[in-house]
Amino acid sequence: MKDIFFTPGPSELFFTVEDHIKNGFKNNIYSISHRSSEFKIIYEECINRLKSFLKIPQGYHIAFLSSANEIWERIIQNLIEEESGHCINGAFSKKFYDFAILNKINATAYNYKNQEYKINEIANSHELLALTLNETSTGIMCDGDTIRKIRSKVDSLIALDCVSGIPSLPFNINDVDTFYFSVQKCFGLPSGLGVWVYNDKCLDKHNKLKEKKFTGTYHSLHKLHEMSQKFQTPETPNVLSIYVLSKVLNDMMKIGIENIIRDTNYKSSLLYNTINKHESFSPYINDKNIQSKTVIVSNCKKESDYYINILKNKRLIIGKGYGKVKNQIRIANFPTHSKEVFELICDELTHIK
């Protein structure tokens, strides 16, 4: 048996990735020019599959960048003039806020420690409001209903961090103006690509903003958009990753997003049940409405290394708590994790003393 990664990302590769990468060699994908018609076809196909698989509405556009970190920086540069609001419930949403502060943006932090967003607290008129579909550090999820309620309350552009949420956690794309993810989480690719989706409202805002302030060079939004319309990127991109993402999307479309969401729910129930019943474990997040279904965080009696090493000996690789937290484990529930491997890890967790 080979190792199975349940780490929160990079994680277990989607089960078709190895074959796709190998086929890429046969088809010279990694040697073709990023200005060639062959590349444009790959790019267009990837965009079309993203739109189809994620049911991205008309008026939304897609650009490829290198990481979610980069996308935070580009959102701040390109969509915020003076101020923004950030709902913070973990290290990653905090980091986006910190980036805004570094950019001299008058950013407001709404801090929610292990609890749901309090919608009434959020000001209605931020230029941009940053939400997180799934906080990878704390395992806090935001459901589609909450996002809808926020949408109907505020006038802001809404940015949704979907890094470890998409496509497993559903939300209505019309409820946000921009969202983004990186490919090494639910899509099970090697790391090194960020996908940024933005709508016409973002473009309008950016086009006004770029007359007033510096919005970047090769990755300013209008440049990204202009090149994306031509199925290209401003720079030489990670061609391998765009190619493999397109192939994995095709595979996921055959499975169907509804099946992926249903299986995610089933597997997460299995794992939370296991954690709830176990005397050494307890969920870090108690409020069931916000317990993440894709990154499950559990407190544990002993230091996390104890459990990590027991499972490692069984070739099951799980994550430690984020940062310096000692008594937590994190277990990812991504589309590549079958029900069978989830039953396996739940069994093994149950047997740990």
Added chain:
Amino acid sequence: MKDIFFTPGPSELFFTVEDHIKNGFKNNIYSISHRSSEFKIIYEECINRLKSFLKIPQGYHIAFLSSANEIWERIIQNLIEEESGHCINGAFSKKFYDFAILNKINATAYNYKNQEYKINEIANSHELLALTLNETSTGIMCDGDTIRKIRSKVDSLIALDCVSGIPSLPFNINDVDTFYFSVQKCFGLPSGLGVWVYNDKCLDKHNKLKEKKFTGTYHSLHKLHEMSQKFQTPETPNVLSIYVLSKVLNDMMKIGIENIIRDTNYKSSLLYNTINKHESFSPYINDKNIQSKTVIVSNCKKESDYYINILKNKRLIIGKGYGKVKNQIRIANFPTHSKEVFELICDELTHIK
């Protein structure tokens, strides 16, 4: 026979790349955490091999970014306060200058159309002076002697664009303060990684500058440097590319950089001789001192597609002229191109009517 790419990059993969990428799957490289000790070992090994193979002196440091485009932006943000000088001899050096202008830098352009840099023209006291080891668009090279003469004349920080030059074109690293390249040219990797080398003088300048102006967020130089000291990147990087670069460096170290340089010289002589003798071709650059040895640009009597298609039928893939140029071809001479395949392409070129 499979296709052989002589395009200026992305190009033919280094001949060991496919095996290294496949081995990466066996060793779970694409699933490990970018904060794990396994990754830190890969990172450190890659850095050490770069330092050893390129003979990088003490006091120079290395960071991984996503592209040369990004490195241009980061150099401008992190190392230039008010003004810079740019020796421009093609589309890429022009683009770096354009990025500086977009950043409201008072940038001076020194334009050299198909000729050597005129050292006396260059002001002594730019904050930063941008030179290009090899202009991929025009096939203009700058030799180590010229760089040395500029170094002894000016007080500026010197930045050298080595995108399609390193490791095939020698220069003395002590003659520059920062240099950079992307991996899809001479190193023969899939695209998606930029390597930025900077010395202590750059760090000093940056540390003063960051008190006065915005120098970026996750990729500001001090953040990159701080994480690099811990053998990590601020964001989740292109782990696959860092891993494969390290492996290819190991292979190239066995060949030896002197042998790579010598073979580059031999193969470029072969190709220029072929072009010079051919009645349909003539070198775009006539001054032999600046004729690139890694990206050979030739004028041609008919439109480039004619020659490109003849060679394509022989499974030899060459590049067209940069941008909208119609009557030019570009042929890359990278370390993965053996003498034998260079003799082959020269033969085929000779036979074209």
